[in-house]
Amino acid sequence: MSVFAVTAARIDADDPLAGLEAGQRPEPKEREGWVTVTVKAAALNHHDVWSLRGVGLPADRLPMVLGCDAAGTDPDGNEVIVHAVIGDPDAGGGDETLDPRRSLLSERYDGTFAERVAVPRRNLVPKPAELSFEEAACLPTAYLTAYRMLFEKSGVQPGATVLVQGASGGVATALIVLGRAAGYRIWATSRTDAKRERASELGADRVFATGDRLPERVDVVMETVGQATWAHSVRSLKPGGRIVICGATSGDAPPAELTRIFFTQLSVVGSTMGTRDQLGRLARFCEQAGTRPLIDRVLPLDRARDGFAAMIAGDHFGKIVFTP
Numbered sequence: 204m205s206v207f208a209v210t211a212a213r214i215d216a217d218d219p220l221a222g223l224e225a226g227q228r229p230e231p232k233e234r235e236g237w238v239t240v241t242v243k244a245a246a247l248n249h250h251d252v253w254s255l256r257g258v259g260l261p262a263d264r265l266p267m268v269l270g271c272d273a274a275g276t277d278p279d280g281n282e283v284i285v286h287a288v289i290g291d292p293d294a295g296g297g298d299e300t301l302d303p304r305r306s307l308l309s310e311r312y313d314g315t316f317a318e319r320v321a322v323p324r325r326n327l328v329p330k331p332a333e334l335s336f337e338e339a340a341c342l343p344t345a346y347l348t349a350y351r352m353l354f355e356k357s358g359v360q361p362g363a364t365v366l367v368q369g370a371s372g373g374v375a376t377a378l379i380v381l382g383r384a385a386g387y388r389i390w391a392t393s394r395t396d397a398k399r400e401r402a403s404e405l406g407a408d409r410v411f412a413t414g415d416r417l418p419e420r421v422d423v424v425m426e427t428v429g430q431a432t433w434a435h436s437v438r439s440l441k442p443g444g445r446i447v448i449c450g451a452t453s454g455d456a457p458p459a460e461l462t463r464i465f466f467t468q469l470s471v472v473g474s475t476m477g478t479r480d481q482l483g484r485l486a487r488f489c490e491q492a493g494t495r496p497l498i499d500r501v502l503p504l505d506r507a508r509d510g511f512a513a514m515i516a517g518d519h520f521g522k523i524v525f526t527p
């Protein structure tokens with residue numbers, strides 16, 4: 204038996220699409236305690252682009268099926284969401300993301316851009332019936348990361364002002380959707396007029412051009428952009444404010460702004476993914492609040508290359524989803 208899958212076949216730091224291949228792969232390997240999920244929908248993350256560039260995916264692990272996120276059915280026919288973090292909560296003090304040996308699907312074990320994927324049984328979370336498979340597939344990485352950033356790491360309560368840098372990305376749109384639903388005042392920056400307008404429609408209370416001076420300082424900044432927005436993030440915070448950072452799409456070595464950080468007593472807090480239990484609560488949050496992930500487009504898996512190209516060009520607003 205074999206499955207149709209989209210893989211990283213080669214690493215190319217400058218031309219990530221050069222190493223992307225689609226074709227038949229061996230049936231996913233089930234280990235002890237693992238189950239095989241029939242994938243109904245899988246969502247693209249910038250992580251998949253980083254993998255093709257060789258960040259977090261060394262060449263000796265190739266070929267590797269890409270994809271962290273999926274929703275599908277388990278062997279008993281139950282509708283499930285797949286938690287992307289493969290780790291042992293006991294090794295991480297109760298949090299699998301703190302297990303020093305944890306990985307994400309597609310880093311060490313084949314990922315979700317395939318007709319079937321094998322995962323540890325504990326990684327399955329029930330899919331709410333109200334969410335489509337396409338919507339549910341958006342939750343495990345971008346939405347879970349946004350959930351943890353807002354509700355665990357930000358340290359601020361609903362009503363506080365949260366600045367989201369780079370509004371159009373998967374995590375950024377998730378921050379707007381979840382933050383708005385939870386009653387935060389969401390301000391967002393983006394590089395184009397069209398994307399700023401979309402961010403307003405999505406629920407951002409105010410939108411600004413990237414780098415614009417804000418009318419007042421904010422309580423928390425949500426960073427995924429990194430180098431291109433870091434100085435603005437530091438300048439935009441109230442004294443004692445906090446930057447929560449989960450990514451650095453534009454580069455990870457901006458000037459650190461150390462003087463401003465200590466003088467205005469800022470905190471910089473890193474955040475990565477979330478736990479299986481948080482993914483379960485996120486699914487319930489969507490059910491309870493009537494919140495739905497924002498999908499930019501749904502493509503058949505055999506047209507995954509088009510989705511990758513759109514993400515690399517920054518030509519998307521929300522999540523890109525593939526269906527096998």
Ligand SMILES: NC(=O)c1ccc[n+]([C@@H]2O[C@H](COP(=O)([O-])OP(=O)(O)OC[C@H]3O[C@@H](n4cnc5c(N)ncnc54)[C@H](OP(=O)(O)O)[C@@H]3O)[C@@H](O)[C@H]2O)c1
Pocket residue numbers: 247248249250253344345348368369370371372373374375392393394395398413427428431432449450451452453474475476514517
């Ligand atoms: N730590 C974790 O667990 C975790 C989880 C998810 C994602 N991440 C990381 O977070 C980042 C975002 O992921 P994603 O999947 O949301 O990516 P994405 O959908 O590709 O979004 C990237 C966003 O970055 C902004 N951007 C890119 N280059 C920029 C530049 N030069 N100047 C200003 N803005 C720029 C864009 O904003 P505009 O076009 O709107 O300006 C775009 O919306 C990635 O680096 C990813 O690896 C980390």
